[in-house]
Amino acid sequence: MLRFDRRLLQNFDWLILLFVITIATMCLMNLYSATYPNISRGTPVYIKQLYFFIMGFGLILVIISLDYRIFLNLNYILYTCIILLLLYALLLGRIQAGTQRWIDLGFFNLQPSELAKLTLVITLASYYSRKHTEEGFDLRGLIAPIGLTLLPFLLILKQPDLGTALMLGFIFVSMTLFVKLKWQTLTFLLGVCGSLIPIAWKFILKPYQRQRIETFLNPESDPLQSGYHIMQSKIAVGSGLTFGKGYLNGTQGHLDFLPERHTDFAFSIWAEEWGFVGSLFFLAVYFSMILWGLNIASSSRDKFGTLLCIGVVSLIFWQAFINLAMVMGIMPVVGMPLPLFSYGGSSLITTMAGIGIMMSVRMRRYQVPG
Amino acid sequence: MRQDTQKLRTVNEEELTALKKRIDLAIGVIILFLAILIARLWNLQILKGPEFATLSENNSVxxxxxxxxxxxxxxxxxxxxxxxxxxxxxxxxxxxxxxxxxxxxxxxxxxxxxxxxxxxxxxxxxxxxxxxxxxxxxxxxxxxxxxxxxxxxxxxxxxxxxxxxxxxxxxxxxxxxxxxxxxxxxxxxxxxxxxxxxxxxxxxxxxxxxxxxxxxxxxxxxxxxxxxxxxxxxxxxxxxxxxxxxxxxLTIDVDLQKTAEESMAGKAGTVIAMEVNSGRLLAIASTPELKIDKFIGGIPIDIWQEHLDDPLHPLINKTIQGVYPPGSTYKIVTALAGLSEKVITPKTIFYCSGSYSLHGRRYGCWKSGGHGAIDLKRALAESCDVYFYITGQKLGIDTLAKYAKSMGLGEKTGIPLDHEKSGLVPTSDWKKRQKKESWQEGETLSAAIGQGFNLTTPLQICCLTAATVNGGILYQPQFIESITDPEGSILQQFTPVKTGEVLGSHAYLDIIKKGLIEVVNDKHGTGIKAKLDNIVIGGKTGTAQVVRLSKFKNVPDDEIPYRYRDHAWFTSFAPADNPEIAVTVLVEHGGHGGSVAGPIAKQVLEKYFELKNKQPEQ
Structure with a gap:
């Protein structure tokens, strides 16, 4: 299986690599600006992010040299590891900003919940590609995938990290909708979800999470906290106008008004400094990459490859959409990075690994399985 | 693995096609979401852009x-x-x-x-x-x-x-x-x-x-x-x-510090009061003072210029930055070295005729009439130069330097302040290195009475005095009693720091101490003007020559130009039987140590005991 095949190199996916490198360049430029003038001690964040990118590209090299089909068997081992990591983070993890999300690895703080997203993609793809039904999945067939999603979902919700937990839900829904479902099953599930929302509101959401959603619906109620962030973010994006204020000249960004301006709100700096034109360019590159991912999905020779790609695409797409919508003020503030663009090692490494898996699928599209 | 791939092979092509059909649908959904984002961007940046731009310019945070x-x-x-x-x-x-x-x-x-x-x-x-x-x-x-x-x-x-x-x-x-x-x-x-x-x-x-x-x-x-x-x-x-x-x-006592500064009014120099058994500084004054109350809100140029132009150099902290020949205070070192190296005993008597001749050159005693036959105790009390010329000559410069260094001279005391000077303890090696000349025996005579190349800071002399009477221990002079956070909990507390030990036995230090008590209490003692009414103290005077100019010989002190006048030293300890405090005074160009610096030390010691009696010991 690991035998070198010349066609692998011929089928190397240069296009997606080009997209990733373009986004990485924009990301590093933007991080430099977001933390400019850099007065903190230690390594600047854009340098740290560069290291993460280099690590990510290394990881891609490793992944594409493997046949993605090994994940078909590895998935449960990966899944068990992630659950243990999540438990470990919950019990012993470093308490940061009131949440137990991080495991200190010395050189960086690992966020196992980020890795959980990709692991769930692999696990569900593996499950759905093994099962085969003529008339679609019924409820009984969905018990296992629901359980597999619910376990990390609850562990992450407990941290508490609402954004990441929701992401697992989105991944599950997106991937499940791709496989064939019975109509009754679909309607039943929708009904359950609908009735869960008020229960979740009352019992699952933390007060600050409820408050975020409330302030989103009524930003004037809390000008200091989340509403303030949304407002300032909107001012940053809006004041960029057509061509932006110019690189390093964004006033909103440099006035410290956003505590997360190099992580979740990174795009507001970009939009402020590069304007509508720059933002369009960013969206064009970014969504080309996403759509290209779907193209890879449909070019796959097997169901597992297709489902893997769909999972990775939904992972990137939903995070990107929610993040951008939040930055532009059309969604409430939830902790959600913009993959490949926000600062953060765990998210970057996970996304790069996902892209590596898609590249691996792409390269092996002409291979006869086995 | 084989089983799994087997399964994959049997995957229904139809199912794969159905899956791919849904992908087309997904592409549509994604493009729809993208359109939402672009529409929102258009709305924010183009339609409402100018409004936000004004907000960002004017209503910013x-x-x-x-x-x-x-x-x-x-x-x-x-x-x-x-x-x-x-x-x-x-x-x-x-x-x-x-x-x-x-x-x-x-x-x-x-x-x-x-x-x-x-x-x-x-x-x-x-x-x-x-x-x-x-x-x-x-x-x-x-x-x-x-x-x-x-x-x-x-x-x-x-x-x-x-x-x-x-x-x-x-x-x-x-x-x-x-x-x-x-x-x-x-x-x-x-x-x-x-x-x-x-x-x-x-x-x-x-x-x-x-x-x-x-x-x-x-x-x-x-x-x-x-x-x-x-x-x-x-x-x-x-x-x-x-x-x-x-x-x-701080370890400083405001009252004692005030007395120290007032007693130096109009003079340039320094007063140091230090606990001999811990290194705590009770007073550390350098005069003239800096006018720090006029520095608030930026130092006005005229005030700064005044400081620069003042001939008494207020900008120099004379306690640690001023280096002076130690003069006769150095005789403590020579005496200790002489006793320890057994070139003299407490009973050794030398004859002082008022001068000492070496290689045809005459080295005078300050008392030109001579002290006559004199032993160590009297030599210290009356500060006989000839006695220490002879002792120094017998010791040699390098042995003398070894003892000087063991008493903390030639090295920074380690007080946590910037720009402390280390002074200079000359050796034959040092002269070869620095001056490219070999050491002359006559220079040993000058060194033995604290002249020549010797340079010390007043704080070093204070530490030396403390070590002489505390059993030979050098403490780092410190001025921080404690550091407390705003809630009042103590972050750091004073602890004595030992920096060295004096060479030679305690018995020799005791002999020297007795001589130093005579300095103040003997009727011929050079430090008699420092004598306190009810408490016995000990000390050593010093008169450090700035220049040796024959044209000023026999000229009254106040007729010599200020900058050529001698520096006056007095270093002391009290009470004599169980010393707890050392007071060192240096008056720049003050003249004679006994008559100028001695009374200042007396004032400070008097105040110290007055304060001590007012406040019961803690």
Whole structure:
């Protein structure tokens, strides 16, 4: 299986690599600006992010040299590891900003919940590609995938990290909708979800999470906290106008008004400094990459490859959409990075690994399985 | 693995096609979402863009620092020496007003500052980010404050900031020790030590204020403000309180320090009072004082020039930066070396005819009539030069230097203050290295009585005196009793630091101590003017020659030009039977140690015992 095949190199996916490198360049430029003038001690964040990118590209090299089909068997081992990591983070993890999300690895703080997203993609793809039904999945067939999603979902919700937990839900829904479902099953599930929302509101959401959603619906109620962030973010994006204020000249960004301006709100700096034109360019590159991912999905020779790609695409797409919508003020503030663009090692490494898996699928599209 | 791949192979092609059909649907969904984002961007940046641009320009958020109250400096009994009071500073925000000229013209008479001075301050801050205010004038009077507050509309961008500044409870007391604050310089701003500082910040420039900057400074607070087009505050969004700095309690006693400084009035020099068994400094005065109370809010150029021009050199902390020949105080070293190396015994008698001849050259005793037959005790008491010429000659310069170094000379005492000098203990090697000449025996004679190349700081002599009477232990002189955080819990507490031990046995030190008691108590003693009424003290006088000029021989002291007059030393300890304090006095160009420095030490010791009797021992 690991035998070198010349066609692998011929089928190397240069296009997606080009997209990733373009986004990485924009990301590093933007991080430099977001933390400019850099007065903190230690390594600047854009340098740290560069290291993460280099690590990510290394990881891609490793992944594409493997046949993605090994994940078909590895998935449960990966899944068990992630659950243990999540438990470990919950019990012993470093308490940061009131949440137990991080495991200190010395050189960086690992966020196992980020890795959980990709692991769930692999696990569900593996499950759905093994099962085969003529008339679609019924409820009984969905018990296992629901359980597999619910376990990390609850562990992450407990941290508490609402954004990441929701992401697992989105991944599950997106991937499940791709496989064939019975109509009754679909309607039943929708009904359950609908009735869960008020229960979740009352019992699952933390007060600050409820408050975020409330302030989103009524930003004037809390000008200091989340509403303030949304407002300032909107001012940053809006004041960029057509061509932006110019690189390093964004006033909103440099006035410290956003505590997360190099992580979740990174795009507001970009939009402020590069304007509508720059933002369009960013969206064009970014969504080309996403759509290209779907193209890879449909070019796959097997169901597992297709489902893997769909999972990775939904992972990137939903995070990107929610993040951008939040930055532009059309969604409430939830902790959600913009993959490949926000600062953060765990998210970057996970996304790069996902892209590596898609590249691996792409390269092996002409291979006869086995 | 094989089974799995087998399964994959049997995957229904139809199912794969169905899956791929859904992908087309997904592409549609994604493009729809993308369209939503683009529409929103269009809405924000193009349709409402100008509105947001105005908001961003005019309604932006400012972050204003709130200065942290600096830690207090207290004396050993908890009396405040330095605390804070609010200062009203005028600052200017570059962001708010693009053209400063007319504003500056209006401000100049109000602030009583030249336009050029104000412009210079703005120019110096040119490299700073726009949102950092430029300091125009510190500590404005009430009248100016009221005027500016009433004319805010005419003075866009100009603001008055309230900043806690230093308040000196005892004006310039212990000025060289406590130091002063000043505006951070551009050079300091660029150094890594001051990374969290901004232009206009006050930092310690000397003494405790500088050395303990990190301890004292606290942490700045922040205010998040929304401001309008004119730079006026609309509302405060968020507020982070500053964290006050830690307090420093000194070992200094304010009363004793005052006495020390007053007793030196009009003279240049230093007075040091130190506990002999711990190294705690009770008083450390260098005169003339620095006028630190006039340094608040920036040192005025004329005041600075006064300091520079003063012939008594107030800018030099003479306690640790002044280096002087130790003069006869050095005879303690020569005596110890002589006894330890057995070139003399307490009973050894030399004959002083008023001079000593070596290689045809005459080395005079200060008493030209001579001391006659004299033993060690009397030689110390009457400071006979000939006795120590002979002892020194027998020892040789390098042996002498070994003992001098063991008593802490030639090396920094380690007091936590900047710019301490180490002085000089000459050796034959040193002379070969530095002067490219070999050592002359005659130079050993000069060295043995503390002249020649010898250089010491007064603090070294004080430590030497303490070590002579405390059993030979050198302590690091310290002035920090404790450091406490704003809640009052103690972060650091004084502990004595031993830096060395004197060579030679305690018995020899005791012999010397007896001689030093005679200095003050014998009727022929050179230090008799330091004698206290009810407490027996010991000490050693010293008269350090600045130049040896024959034309001033036999000229009365006050007719010699000031800068050629001798330095007067007196170093002492008390009480004689169980010493607890050492007092060292140096008067620059003061003349004779016994008559000039001795009475000053007496005053300080008297005050010490007066204070001690007032307060029961803790």
């Amino acid at each position: 400012r972050i204003r620092d709130i200065s942290a109250p600096r830690g207090n400096i207290l004396d050993r009994h908890g009396r405040l020496i330095i605390t804070n009071r609010p200062y009203f500073n005028v600052v200017w925000f570059k962001e708010d007003a693009p053209v400063p000229d007319e504003v500056i013209q209006k401000l100049s008479p109000i602030l009583k500052e030249d336009i050029s001075t104000l412009l210079t301050r703005i120019r110096e801050a040119a490299g700073q980010p726009r949102y950092i205010p430029i300091l125009l004038k510190e500590d404005i009077p009430w009248s100016a404050l009221i005027y500016i507050e009433n004319h805010r509309l005419d003075l866009p961008g100009v603001r008055v900031e309230v900043v806690p500044s230093r308040n000196y409870k005892y004006s310039n007391l212990a000025s060289h020790l406590v130091g002063y604050l000043g505006q951070i310089s551009k050079k300091e701003l660029q150094s890594s030590q001051y990374q969290q500082y901004k232009g206009g910040d006050q930092v310690g420039k000397m003494g405790v204020e500088k050395r303990f900057e990190e301890t004292l400074r606290g942490e700045k607070g922040r205010r998040y403000l929304e401001v309008d087009v004119h730079g006026f505050e609309q509302q405060q969004l968020k507020h982070i309180d500053p964290l006050p700095g830690n307090d420093i309690q």
